[in-house]
Amino acid sequence: MIQITVDNGAGENRDLEVPTDVGLNLMEVLKAYEYDIMATCGGMGLCATCHIEVLKGAENLSPCNDNELDTLDTLPDAGAHSRLACQIRPNVNMDGLAIKLKALQEV
Numbered sequence: 001m002i003q004i005t006v007d008n009g010a011g012e013n014r015d016l017e018v019p020t021d022v023g024l025n026l027m028e029v030l031k032a033y034e035y036d037i038m039a040t041c042g043g044m045g046l047c048a049t050c051h052i053e054v055l056k057g058a059e060n061l062s063p064c065n066d067n068e069l070d071t072l073d074t075l076p077d078a079g080a081h082s083r084l085a086c087q088i089r090p091n092v093n094m095d096g097l098a099i100k101l102k103a104l105q106e107v
């Protein structure tokens with residue numbers, strides 16, 4: 001288990017206990033915690049409804065793949081710390097990660 005801090009974009013922070021051994025990506029973890037992520041592409045890195053900003057721990061994430069970069073490029077509000085949660089697979093190195101949900105602000 002690792003701990004990830006999530007800002008829902010409306011100023012509410014929550015610390016989540018996240019398993020690293022069940023094969024879920026971060027988008028699926030957030031949905032399991034009932035964050036309202038549409039995930040219309042089913043985690044293919046195409047819909048950007050799982051857009052997050054990494055506030056802390058970006059150095060411990062695997063780099064963006066080309067597909068993720070292409071999708072992030074289409075977002076007007078993407079920044080240097082933007083990622084797609086579905087393209088991140090939690091592992092033990094990510095303990096203490098802090099993220100902010102971006103897409104929820106737009107709905």
Ligand code: FES
Binds near residue numbers: 041
């Ligand atoms: S769920 Fe569609 S881009 Fe992540």
